Amino acid sequence: MSENLAPVRKALKQPAKRKAQSRERLLAAARKLFVERGYHDTRPQDIAKEADVGHGTFYLHFADKRACFLAFVEEAREELSEFVAQRAAKAKGLEGSIEAVLVSIYEYSDLHPGVLATAMTDDVVIASDSADGQTPLLQRWGEQWAETVKTLTAESGGIPAGLDAGVVGQAIVGAIHQASSVAHRQGKQRAAVVKTLTKFLARALRG
Amino acid sequence: MSENLAPVRKALKQPAKRKAQSRERLLAAARKLFVERGYHDTRPQDIAKEADVGHGTFYLHFADKRACFLAFVEEAREELSEFVAQRAAKAKGLEGSIEAVLVSIYEYSDLHPGVLATAMTDDVVIASDSADGQTPLLQRWGEQWAETVKTLTAESGGIPAGLDAGVVGQAIVGAIHQASSVAHRQGKQRAAVVKTLTKFLARALRG
Amino acid sequence: MSENLAPVRKALKQPAKRKAQSRERLLAAARKLFVERGYHDTRPQDIAKEADVGHGTFYLHFADKRACFLAFVEEAREELSEFVAQRAAKAKGLEGSIEAVLVSIYEYSDLHPGVLATAMTDDVVIASDSADGQTPLLQRWGEQWAETVKTLTAESGGIPAGLDAGVVGQAIVGAIHQASSVAHRQGKQRAAVVKTLTKFLARALRG
């Protein structure tokens, strides 16, 4: 009987590998369920079951449910970051670069539906009493945009005078997020969104 | 002590007035607690207690907790709407108008700290199974901005060619929301935020 | 429009009549709702509303919900009693009398669907702490049957020797109730039920 019980669990050479594998499986399961059902409707038990490990194992790898969610967010962030970096690297000019980034983001969304929307479920939703902070994903992206903007506008003399780069970065990411969310909700043509956002942001940043 | 014990409850001649007053009291209590503790950490019981009415009375006025929250959101929306309309009415020009609106919003926030941030807690947080929809506050404001932008750009030939007004409206509100939230979180100077956002948006919209 | 607004409420000559009318209306409403929804799913509020009187008025006429239900039961009992008495009076012989009673009961059930089944909802369902007793409807009918049986068997020498009349009465009513309930639930032909029950009981009682 013991051989065919949970065959996926065998063939684990080293304990270290086994632990790593459990974590991977849990993270993949968490990602799937968080995206499908949302944070509040996903229980650690569900994640463990989906990952085919015992309930208790969950807490061997994550301090609590929130930590698991944040791990998922971090994973998504890195994934998107790499994805965009590869795609948008060769874009030229302010407008071209913005468009390339937008297109990459949408392509990532197509490849991993719901992941970005779920990962941005931050602020209030998973609030914990400990109030430890963990900068929201959107804000971190805003900070990146602040840097990106400096680079993109370098040849045209930098960010227009009087504009605070930090504020601009957040404004950009906010604009993209809100416009995209609503467009998605309304089933709007994606091309129009990309075009409008690109022009809108380029005009705002151009000298 | 006996004089100030529930003095608000006296002299209620007509049941209709009495009921209306209860609702008002509940709504005020709800607003206070939702802002102070957030949606999830506020129980109908707490609201009733704060309003100095029985638990059951809460359900005499609101179908459920969610309905109460939405009533609070609606109240805040109308309040802000009036507030901004009065303040920004006499502003002149694209840049002037944008600035006036931004300043009004910040003034409202000073007068009613936390209300806007709480009222925007829409989307996922208070999700119900019934999935009735209720357009998020931010999106509604985005739609208003779309209209506003058409008016403001009328003299300079309307919205720049190729821009989708709906997308632009959402982009504006997203930019304002995100930039303001982060600025607030970081304790940034408000003047810089107003200035940057005003210029940023005006540049984007100018012909 | 004003003429047909609650026309039932006007033209109340004397207060005494008004009170009696309220009670009647409440009882009719109670009967309707108890039958349609059952005891537990009918609230005094619902009854008052259906009767088109204020919620508080309910307690002007009934001590509590239970008393209202018992009043409904009593009404049904009297109604059925009269109904059966009229129909079964002229029946001849043991078998004929039993059949006449059974047929009358079924006719009553057709005229007032659900009333008997609901009225028999006694024992546990509406249990109150006060445990005042109120003999269950079924038991009272059993007692009546005990008397009836004595009369019907008089000419053949009375109840067969060794049989306790009280027990027999309850047995008869129990047999009728259970057989009819299940037959109704199973959509069985009524004629077969009447025939079988009549023969069954007549054989048991014949000398």
Added chain:
Amino acid sequence: MSENLAPVRKALKQPAKRKAQSRERLLAAARKLFVERGYHDTRPQDIAKEADVGHGTFYLHFADKRACFLAFVEEAREELSEFVAQRAAKAKGLEGSIEAVLVSIYEYSDLHPGVLATAMTDDVVIASDSADGQTPLLQRWGEQWAETVKTLTAESGGIPAGLDAGVVGQAIVGAIHQASSVAHRQGKQRAAVVKTLTKFLARALRG
């Protein structure tokens, strides 16, 4: 103190056994409380407490309160079934068999006071919206009686002509139930009840 603190909980080697034991304890506690207080006055919490387990454990074993009650009913049904089968097996003749069954039932009732009365609390009392049905205990017994009667009357030519076996089965169980309930309520001599019911039913069934 340490010796008698939850001594039942010790020495539980395997989790499977532990789980089974919990269920047993819960079921025993449920039986006790349902019989003592009735369905509506027994809360899952009470059952858990009586079983000396946490509240949540209750829902580890039963989907809901209703499922727990039905499990109790099933247990009682099987218990009585075995009990009667053993006692009434060697009875001879129609009258003898009926009497043996009746006596067995009363003996079971003496051994487990209140269990049968409680288990028959089916129909309306524990009604759920899902309306899944679950044939009432009394009806099931009626169906069994239909079979029993066929066997018992086999030698005398089967069920008397014109009688529907199904109807007869339900009539018998109804007669027994109602007569016994009332006799119990009235503190009537048990021997008289057995004697009367036996004769009554035997006469009805004899050819």
Added chain:
DNA sequence: TATGAATGAGCATTCATTCAT
């Protein structure tokens, strides 16, 4: 006599987390 706003005890159920094995 009538009203209907107000009441608050009461309840079934969930779920993040622990810990003995």
Added chain:
DNA sequence: CATGAATGAATGCTCATTCAT
């Protein structure tokens, strides 16, 4: 390292009844 049975605090909501008008 893994397990999964056990936990119990916490919560939104109902409804029979009262009472000021």
